Amino acid sequence: MIEFLYTxxxxxxxxxxxxxxxxxxxxxxxxNKKAFVDSEPSKTDPEKYSYSRYGWIAFVVVAFIVLNAAxxxxxxxxxxxxxxxxxxxxxxxxxxxxxxxxFSEMEYKVGQTVRFQAKSVDTVHSFALFHPDGSQLFxxxxxxxxxxxxxxxxxxxEPGEYTVRCxxxxxxxxxxxxxxxxxx
Numbered sequence: 001m002i003e004f005l006y007t008x009x010x011x012x013x014x015x016x017x018x019x020x021x022x023x024x025x026x027x028x029x030x031x032n033k034k035a036f037v038d039s040e041p042s043k044t045d046p047e048k049y050s051y052s053r054y055g056w057i058a059f060v061v062v063a064f065i066v067l068n069a070a071x072x073x074x075x076x077x078x079x080x081x082x083x084x085x086x087x088x089x090x091x092x093x094x095x096x097x098x099x100x101x102x103f104s105e106m107e108y109k110v111g112q113t114v115r116f117q118a119k120s121v122d123t124v125h126s127f128a129l130f131h132p133d134g135s136q137l138f139x140x141x142x143x144x145x146x147x148x149x150x151x152x153x154x155x156x157x158e159p160g161e162y163t164v165r166c167x168x169x170x171x172x173x174x175x176x177x178x179x180x181x182x183x184x
Contacts, residue, residue, distance in 0.1 A: 079153050089153065094118035096125040096142050099173040101164055107182045113155045120144045125177070126168040127152075132160030139167055156183045
């Protein structure tokens with residue numbers, strides 16, 4: 001429904017504007033009115049303020065609940081829980097070590113849901129997957145000794161060569177820490 005808000009930078013910018021524009025309009029209206037139109041103290045009955053205050057509070061609460069309810073299905077924990085009940089999830093083990101990734105499998109099919117279970121054996125790394133067009137699909141931190149593997153679920157929707165990179169500086173050859181996954 002509103003997935004575009006989470007999948008690219010323009011979506012995040014639009015979401016930011018949806019929250020800021022109403023408040024900026026009210027702010028500039030009040031500043032303009034008090035600074036230029038009528039700088040005298042207000043003659044409005046204080047009881048009228050309470051009604052508008054409750055209206056704004058109700059609006060903010062309803063907007064908060066609606067937007068959060070609409071985004072629940074995109075939360076990583078919900079995606080992981082839904083994928084764990086599916087029979088069609090392919091589990092892929094990923095091990096990160098200084099300047100290389102080791103995958104249990106490197107080729108996938110379009111439409112296939114994959115659970116990447118990743119761990120680091122030496123230092124802090126990250127596991128970032130990039131679409132063939134260069135846009136970042138997701139990233140996760142890999143901390144050695146954390147006790148559990150990090151996991152993320154992703155469904156490949158387009159064929160191509162996907163790049164995996166470490167985005168956490170891990171030493172002198174960090175720039176070379178990347179692999180290519182093939183989606184057929």
